[in-house]
Amino acid sequence: MIKKIKELFMPVLIAGVFIGGLVLMFTGNNGSGGGNTIQVIVPELTALGEEGKVLFDASCASCHGDNAAGSDRAPPLVHDIYNPGHHGDEAFVRAAMNGVRAHHWAFGNMPAITNVTEDDVLKIIRYVRELQVANGIATVEHIM
Numbered sequence: 001m002i003k004k005i006k007e008l009f010m011p012v013l014i015a016g017v018f019i020g021g022l023v024l025m026f027t028g029n030n031g032s033g034g035g036n037t038i039q040v041i042v043p044e045l046t047a048l049g050e051e052g053k054v055l056f057d058a059s060c061a062s063c064h065g066d067n068a069a070g071s072d073r074a075p076p077l078v079h080d081i082y083n084p085g086h087h088g089d090e091a092f093v094r095a096a097m098n099g100v101r102a103h104h105w106a107f108g109n110m111p112a113i114t115n116v117t118e119d120d121v122l123k124i125i126r127y128v129r130e131l132q133v134a135n136g137i138a139t140v141e142h143i144m
């Protein structure tokens with residue numbers, strides 16, 4: 001009887017360990033997160049947003065992460081401080097064209113991104129704004 005139970009449960013146990021390992025692989029700290037990645041809800045993108053995503057993935061995601069969720073190299077852009085009231089579209093263009101001096105975070109400076117045009121950045125902004133809206137980031141006017 002006991003042997004029978006073991007025979008029955010062994011495959012379940014092995015499957016459990018295997019699945020557990022997979023879950024750890026995908027959710028655990030695998031080095032790319034660096035503790036700064038956030039959960040981003042990805043909405044259905046508009047055509048322009050989709051174009052922006054392709055450009056973002058090519059030029060920005062290496063630092064700002066997939067879906068602009070951040071990485072150990074740069075902050076998430078799907079973040080309250082990058083709401084359109086605090087970091088308007090021109091802040092994005094400026095960032096890409098001139099680079100950014102580290103001021104909000106401790107990742108270091110952002111270099112100028114030389115392989116994107118201003119037009120590309122406008123599409124990237126559209127993509128990031130669509131992600132922001134889907135993740136509840138609302139425009140808060142910046143008062144200084």
Ligand code: HEC
Pocket residue numbers: 056059060061062063064073074075087091092095096100101102103104105106107108109110111113116121124
């Ligand atoms: C080499 C890494 C790197 C790449 C590539 C990169 N960024 Fe950044 N970016 C950073 C870091 C680091 C910061 C945070 C600076 C700080 O401390 O405020 C930043 C900040 C920003 C900001 C905030 C600017 C501000 O005024 O505070 C915007 C917007 C931005 N990045 C957009 C982009 C876009 C768009 C791209 C792609 C075209 C891109 N970044 C590619 C590293 C990068």
